Structures are given as C-alpha cells and as structure tokens.
Amino acid sequence: MMFDALVDFLVANNFTVGVIDLTSEYTNIKIGKFSLIRTLEYLKIIIGSINKFIKYRGGLLYINTAQTKAGFLRDLFFVNLAWLFRYRILMQQFGSNFGNFYSELSPWFKYLVRTNFNKGHFIIVEGEFTKCQFSMLYNYQNKVVSVSNGLPERNLLITNKGKIYNPNHTFNLIYLSYMIESKGYWDVLKALNILVNTYNMNVHCVFAGSFKNSVDAVLHINELEAEEAFKLYILKNNLQNHVTYYAGLMGNAKAQAFLKANIFLLPTYFKFEGQPVSVLEAMAYGAVPVVTNYRMIPNMVTPEVGLFVDPRSPDQIAEKVLFLIKNPKTYATYSQASVDRFLEKYTLDSYSKNILNLIKMTLKEQNFE
CATH class of the missing domain: 3.40.50.2000 (Glycogen Phosphorylase B;)
Known part of the structure; x- marks a missing residue:
C-alpha cells in the first residue's frame, strides 16, 4: 500500500514510473525461511524484467531490500542489472532485522552484501535503530537516511478529534x-x-x-x-x-x-x-x-x-x-x-515528500537530473 501510494505521488509529480511486481503466486511459503520455489520465481521475474531495465536505462532504481538470503539474491540481480544499465540506485529497508541477518552470514556472503549495498546512493531506513545496523558500509552516516513511515491510506475517515468512551457501551x-x-x-x-x-x-x-x-x-x-x-x-x-x-x-x-x-x-x-x-x-x-x-x-x-x-x-x-x-x-x-x-x-504526504526529496538528491548529486 505504501509503495502504491508512492508511485501515485511520483506520477503526479511528472515522473515516469515502471513497476516490477514481485508478488508471489504461492501462499504457503514460510516467512523468513529459504524457499527454492520462491528463489526460482524471483529468477523468472528478473529475466522478465530485463526489457524494463533497457527501456528506462539511465534512470533511477528504487528497490525495497530484503532481510533473507533468497531476498538478497533477488536484490543482487536487480542492483547489478541497474548498475549495468547506468541507473542511480535508491534502496529502502523496511523492518529492523538486518543486523541479525548480516551477523549470521559467512564472510564471503557478508562481502557480497556490503558490495551490493555500497552501490546504493542512499539507503532509507525507518529509524536510528536500523541505521546503526548498516555501520559496515562505507560512509554509512551519510549514505543511510532515516525516514519515518507514513500512513498509505488515500481516503481516511478521520478528523483532528480523539475518541470519548461511554462506559455504558461495549x-x-x-x-x-x-x-x-x-x-x-x-x-x-x-x-x-x-x-x-x-x-x-x-x-x-x-x-x-x-x-x-x-x-x-x-x-x-x-x-x-x-x-x-x-x-x-x-x-x-x-x-x-x-x-x-x-x-x-x-x-x-x-x-x-x-x-x-x-x-x-x-x-x-x-x-x-x-x-x-x-x-x-x-x-x-x-x-x-x-x-x-x-x-x-x-x-x-x-x-x-x-x-x-x-x-x-x-x-x-x-x-x-x-x-x-x-x-x-x-x-x-x-x-x-x-x-x-x-x-x-506520520501523514502520507509528509512521507512521500521525504522520499521525493531523496530521489531528487540522488539524481542531482550524480549529475543525472
């Protein structure tokens, strides 16, 4: 929902956006556990997305990064495809288990993770707690940026008034x-x-x-x-x-x-x-x-x-x-x-504007606006 709302916001601000759908057709995959079926599904999605990378070459890749091995291998392909086609790369890490994920990897796998994330111009996280988990990266103090989530509902039925409880009611x-x-x-x-x-x-x-x-x-x-x-x-x-x-x-x-x-x-x-x-x-x-x-x-x-x-x-x-x-x-x-x-x-408008500013900064600093 947050991603869909962000896409709508970018389109409204005159960006051309191509979307790669990572949704799985399988419903019985255990969250956080390696799945060969899901890995093969990722590979199929990656191959099918190459035409989009060619079409938008020289643009910016926005990617939600994973905290599992299968998800990281998916990210590795996407990031290197973007690198090959001269994209600027903006990563966003939702969740805060990245530190545990990284600490349990072998030295060789850790090297792959560091190399992959260092290709991102900015890495967006949800708070300072997660930011520190990326301290293994080069210049992480400037590369990793904290942005609070926003509520992605478009039609909220809210006012600026809180609730009052009537003890006679449920x-x-x-x-x-x-x-x-x-x-x-x-x-x-x-x-x-x-x-x-x-x-x-x-x-x-x-x-x-x-x-x-x-x-x-x-x-x-x-x-x-x-x-x-x-x-x-x-x-x-x-x-x-x-x-x-x-x-x-x-x-x-x-x-x-x-x-x-x-x-x-x-x-x-x-x-x-x-x-x-x-x-x-x-x-x-x-x-x-x-x-x-x-x-x-x-x-x-x-x-x-x-x-x-x-x-x-x-x-x-x-x-x-x-x-x-x-x-x-x-x-x-x-x-x-x-x-x-x-x-x-935590409004959606505030969140979207923060992400838009980071997109503009990524393009501008790379002389790619």
Whole structure:
C-alpha cells in the first residue's frame, strides 16, 4: 500500500514510473525461511524484467531490500542489472532485522552484501535503530537516511478529534496485522478471555489478517493448524459473541472497524518487525495503541500516546485494557494524543515528500537530473 501510494505521488509529480511486481503466486511459503520455489520465481521475474531495465536505462532504481538470503539474491540481480544499465540506485529497508541477518552470514556472503549495498546512493531506513545496523558500509552516516513511515491510506475517515468512551457501551478492541504467532495475536485472544470470563467485561475484539507461518513460530507447524486452534479456543471459552475474525479488511470496511475501535492491540515480538504501519493507522483514528516496547515501535508510540506491555503477557494486556475502561477521562487523553502525534509526524504526504526529496538528491548529486 505504501509503495502504491508512492508511485501515485511520483506520477503526479511528472515522473515516469515502471513497476516490477514481485508478488508471489504461492501462499504457503514460510516467512523468513529459504524457499527454492520462491528463489526460482524471483529468477523468472528478473529475466522478465530485463526489457524494463533497457527501456528506462539511465534512470533511477528504487528497490525495497530484503532481510533473507533468497531476498538478497533477488536484490543482487536487480542492483547489478541497474548498475549495468547506468541507473542511480535508491534502496529502502523496511523492518529492523538486518543486523541479525548480516551477523549470521559467512564472510564471503557478508562481502557480497556490503558490495551490493555500497552501490546504493542512499539507503532509507525507518529509524536510528536500523541505521546503526548498516555501520559496515562505507560512509554509512551519510549514505543511510532515516525516514519515518507514513500512513498509505488515500481516503481516511478521520478528523483532528480523539475518541470519548461511554462506559455504558461495549469497549471495542482491534488487532490488525498478519496472524503470525510472534505478532502476538494469541496473547490478545487470551487477554480477551481474561476480560470476559474473569472480569465479566463488555468487550469485543476484531481480528483482521490472514494466517501466516513464520520461521519464528513454535506453537503450530502451518497456518491451517494455527487457524483451527484459534477458532477452537474461541469455542471452548465461549467467546463467539466477543470475537469477529476477518481474513482481511480493506478500504471502507477497515476504516469503519478503526472508527469503532477504542484500542488497537499489537503485542509483537516478530523477528522481522520494524515500524508497523497498522500502528500509525490506529493512531490516526484515535484507537489507543497497546503495544510492546520493541524495535522501532517506541519511536512511534510515546508514553503519552499509548501503553506498553511485555511480549507473551496476556495478563498485562488485560490489565491495561481494564485501566482504560475504568478511566474514561484518561482514555480520552490518550486518544487525542494519538491523533495529534499522527497528524504531526506520520501523514502520507509528509512521507512521500521525504522520499521525493531523496530521489531528487540522488539524481542531482550524480549529475543525472
């Protein structure tokens, strides 16, 4: 969504943009694990994209770089194709596991990574936490640039006002992300069970996201088993009237869910986590974030904006939700602070302008404008 929004912004600013679609036709690939099928698929995409590199030769390559071996090998081909056709190269690294990825490589593979990234004029990261992970590169202080994400929704149904909670109404929660174990959806579900069956709270939670299997999963061997266990837990604990699950929410349906939500929950410890865009969306709608103090999340969610919990801590999640339910005035303060921070720092327009400036700098410094 961020990429699509950026393309639209560049076209509106009179850039000619060619797009290479890296979307996989396979849905059962484990996130973060080497896949021969995916590698061969990348190779097919690369070969099919050569005509685009010829067509736009001498332009600029913008590429989202990977944090896995298969993804890096894909990037290696694209970057060297761009180098061959005299492109200027602008890289963007989403997520903040690059340091761990690099440290686990062999010396020879590390050399390949350094060489490849040194061909980029700028490398865009989401925050200072990730910037330091590129310290092995030449002149990284100037080469690596921090740009905060922006919310890529084009038609937000928001105002500059936060929410007010009426204690006579249902307190609504939302979890919106991939249903990945380390994203914390199980902790949210268990916290909901505590709120309903221990404290008899009038709460409802929307879970939105497709089930995905990740390399850091420990409870279930695949997404089908995980989804079955999720639904069985709901039945066993009589949570049917307190949970709504969507495999995905888009457009107006997602906007309506956020408008209704009092709290956004993402107690993540996901290996590849960076600066989740869903957190920004929650802040835009005044859905108070209850999140982990992990990776770059605390750069977005300050103590004035949301509440923090430890990973794998359903009891803490339930405690924070109870606190906000019982303190409506405090809840309203957090909600307004969330909206204010979003409008100040994380709009799509601000993000797109920052990327556009880096594109212009890349072209100008290389005498290629």
